[in-house]
Amino acid sequence: MTPGTADHPLMPIEDFEDLAEVAPKGVRLEYVDGRVRTKDALSVEDFEELERRAPETVRLEYINGKLEVKAMPDGNHREIFVWLQEQCMQHRPDLRVYGESGVRTEAYRKGRARTDGAVALKGHFKGHGEWSASNGILMAVAITSHDRDTNQRDRIDKPVGYAAVDIPVYLLIDRDSSTVVVYSEPRDGRYQQRAAHSWGSPVELPEPLGFTLDTEELKDYAD
Numbered sequence: 001m002t003p004g005t006a007d008h009p010l011m012p013i014e015d016f017e018d019l020a021e022v023a024p025k026g027v028r029l030e031y032v033d034g035r036v037r038t039k040d041a042l043s044v045e046d047f048e049e050l051e052r053r054a055p056e057t058v059r060l061e062y063i064n065g066k067l068e069v070k071a072m073p074d075g076n077h078r079e080i081f082v083w084l085q086e087q088c089m090q091h092r093p094d095l096r097v098y099g100e101s102g103v104r105t106e107a108y109r110k111g112r113a114r115t116d117g118a119v120a121l122k123g124h125f126k127g128h129g130e131w132s133a134s135n136g137i138l139m140a141v142a143i144t145s146h147d148r149d150t151n152q153r154d155r156i157d158k159p160v161g162y163a164a165v166d167i168p169v170y171l172l173i174d175r176d177s178s179t180v181v182v183y184s185e186p187r188d189g190r191y192q193q194r195a196a197h198s199w200g201s202p203v204e205l206p207e208p209l210g211f212t213l214d215t216e217e218l219k220d221y222a223d
Contacts, residue, residue: 010147011036011069015058022053029067035149038067044110048131051112059100062112063157070114070153071145076221077116080143080173083217084117091211095138096122102131103140105161107189109133113161117141117171119209134165138208143173146223150176164189168208178222180215182206 011019016031023029027046028039042050047062054060059070073081085097101118105111112131119139125132140162142154154172162170163186170183170191178199183191184206197203199218205211 010034010149018055019058024049036069042067047112059114061114071147076223077143079221081117087213088119094121095119098125104131104133105165107164111161115140116143134167137167139169139171140167141171144175159183159191163191169205
């Protein structure tokens with residue numbers, strides 16, 4: 001974990017105040033230890049309404065029935081995303097890496113997760129609303145941020161949520177450990193295969209992608 005990460009509030013108090021001001025009736029928010037929490041159980045319908053009203057500086061997710069705030073990307077995060085776009089376009093011109101895609105996840109599609117990238121055929125998301133079904137998404141991508149919730153969110157909850165809706169591959173680009181982790185073969189709500197690779201090593205993506213990532217450039221974004 002990056003030094004100071006544990007002490008860094010996930011949501012600035014100013015953003016919390018802006019969010020609380022626009023919260024739907026019946027959604028009571030509180031600010032605890034740098035995090036936003038709901039005082040009562042939150043339904044997926046109330047979450048979607050809250051998310052629609054949220055300020056542009058606030059990115060919300062609904063994970064395991066709880067409201068979560070996703071950290072804003074920094075410069076290295078954005079560079080890694082562009083690297084992945086270029087790699088995918090080079091090997092599979094028929095594919096696109098769509099940034100900031102809202103996906104219905106978890107059992108019964110009750111979760112609402114924001115991927116850092118969603119790999120799908122060009123044109124896949126045409127006509128979709130804010131939260132897309134998982135069908136047609138070939139790979140979900142997470143690029144870790146230096147915040148204290150990244151371990152639970154990206155390494156534990158997201159693999160379960162994406163496997164539950166049969167997204168074939170989950171790619172975790174882990175900046176804390178300088179690794180690329182490939183999860184594949186979703187079955188019974190879990191990915192059956194997990195392979196971790198150090199930055200600089202070739203990373204083979206299984207079908208339905210079927211190409212190898214050159215990760216040497218990732219070393220430039222170690223922090």
